[in-house]
Amino acid sequence: MAIDNRVPILLVSIALVSMAIGLNQAEGTTHTVEGWALMKYNKYAAAEKFTVGDTLVFKYIHGQHNVLRVTREDFFLCNGSNPIANYATGDDFVTLVETGDHFFICGVKSHCLTGQKLNILVKRDHSASSPPPFSLYPVVRVGISLLVLCFLY
Ligand SMILES: *[C@@H]1O[C@H](CO)[C@@H](O)[C@H](O)[C@H]1NC(C)=O
Numbered sequence: 001m002a003i004d005n006r007v008p009i010l011l012v013s014i015a016l017v018s019m020a021i022g023l024n025q026a027e028g029t030t031h032t033v034e035g036w037a038l039m040k041y042n043k044y045a046a047a048e049k050f051t052v053g054d055t056l057v058f059k060y061i062h063g064q065h066n067v068l069r070v071t072r073e074d075f076f077l078c079n080g081s082n083p084i085a086n087y088a089t090g091d092d093f094v095t096l097v098e099t100g101d102h103f104f105i106c107g108v109k110s111h112c113l114t115g116q117k118l119n120i121l122v123k124r125d126h127s128a129s130s131p132p133p134f135s136l137y138p139v140v141r142v143g144i145s146l147l148v149l150c151f152l153y
Pocket residue numbers: 077079080081082
């Protein structure tokens with residue numbers, strides 16, 4: 001019977017959707033800063049949504065740059081002499097554990113002065129704000145494939 005065949009597909013689809021939603025809430029997003037060396041920081045910060053639990057990954061050639069988390073004042077002065085935290089592996093994982101503004105600069109030579117700095121605003125959590133469009137994407141996508149399957153069967 002055609003209708004019986006659809007039931008397992010429906011159940012699998014529901015399970016997949018639940019998993020997608022569950023994963024989205026349980027784990028933070030990883031934001032990779034691939035172009036730390038050529039940072040256009042305003043553009044990047046505006047395009048991304050940061051939430052507590054997310055991870056920021058800075059990628060760059062080890063030894064050529066570093067990442068210093070600094071205060072707001074030191075960010076604007078490009079003063080890296082008293083950082084809150086510092087990273088220098090070239091594959092630096094920074095977990096965002098608190099809300100509010102976060103300021104990162106490169107402490108090598110005058111890189112910060114030439115724009116290698118990043119200011120991000122970290123929000124409370126994924127569920128507190130209205131869901132961003134990307135979290136709806138898996139649901140929409142599974143919905144569409146379900147429709148396609150219904151036409152096939
Ligand atoms: C940088 O910060 C340190 C410590 O916070 C301070 O002593 C120093 O004067 C600052 N340098 C500049 C150029 O603002």
